[in-house]
Amino acid sequence: MTTGPRHRTRQQHDEIAHYLRTAIREGSFQPGDELPSEAELTRKFTSSRGPVRQAMSALRGEGLISSGRGRRTVVLDNVLTQSFDDVISFSQWCHASDIVPGQVTQRVAREPAEKSLAASLRIEEGDPIVSVFRLRLMDEAPAMVERLNYPFEFGRHVLAFDTDSGSIYQELIDQGVDINRASRTIDAVGANDDDARLLEVPVGTPLLRVRRRAFTTAGDVIESSDDRYLPWKASFTMNSTRGNPSSMSLISGD
Template structure:
């Protein structure tokens, strides 16, 4: 195979080797061919091959080197923004059937916490949604979401048991462009115990999310509580690259 006619060559080589790892052609732990073997296969110089391998080491897709046999790393790539934001899209991307049971949708006064996050005055009206999210038939997460009123009122014309709220809002022209995620652990209590079928005090993985428009106007604040045996969040970083936040399933 010759890539000599493609420019820049090192980037084309990087893309080809990345694809082999992320597609599973080179699974985790696979011995990476030597520099000499790659030079012959791609009709490339040793400097070009080294540049491509260095880039993939920076991404965490190649491990070892400097006396250790280089091997393929785990192909955990960051999720697209829409997939990370939408439980429905994420579930589909891992081969699971997403589900939701709406327990409540109501207009009510914003609590002090919600008001602080959304940049409004406590007591101003917001639209709150409480849903149980499912992976297949298994409870996975309790979703408590508060929307500013002019956005949330759109949900009264939407069947919130039918699928992704975010997808619906985007179809209505709502600008959902930015999000800040805070992840920690909390103990199950109250309604979480009932909906998730866990014991009181059991650990839950909590993701609090503030979603804003491209201009930075707060739109939605959510407190999502996951059963940690069904999902977790992985951060991969290197000295050369910013961290990628990835939501991954922990069961087959």
């Protein structure tokens, strides 16, 4: 006797978080609006307070809602956030945010590394790299343009992968690549001709640029990337505590 594929049942706190996250994203709750109380949510979902509090904690961690201590919880933002502290792929981030990720590959190529990219990847100028240029989608809508570059040692796995099928990060992990940590530099940049065409915005539209480098545990550079988001599609958040040093730095552009 054979059975169909088994699907993970969504736990109750995930169901509550999904309901609230979707309502915020779709505008049912706007920034400044109060959310239903714990009592109202427990009645709506026939739940105890534990799953409701877990769901609220998840949304606070995403920067979507206030702490609510001593007063009703309010919506802070309706733009999805990604934590600075996570080494996470775009696809995984979308799935965690109840969004269907997508991608349309524009180009995959093996080519020699130019000087600045070779320095970023810690290889010699002219060494082979694998470059990927993709449009990323959120619920089938354009959201981000990514330019990914890998030393050939790691990029060879990408050449054998259908880059329209999903997460390159997950494919690298599945191939045994040790993705341990990442650094990000975030700034703003105007959309160039390619960005504007793919994201369906005028040339010069401000984009949120995230330049990322990923490393193995031993410190070898796996990837040097340039991701350009529509700013109303994503933002980044970082939580810090006074007295505890943060890895985030503010760097002058001068």
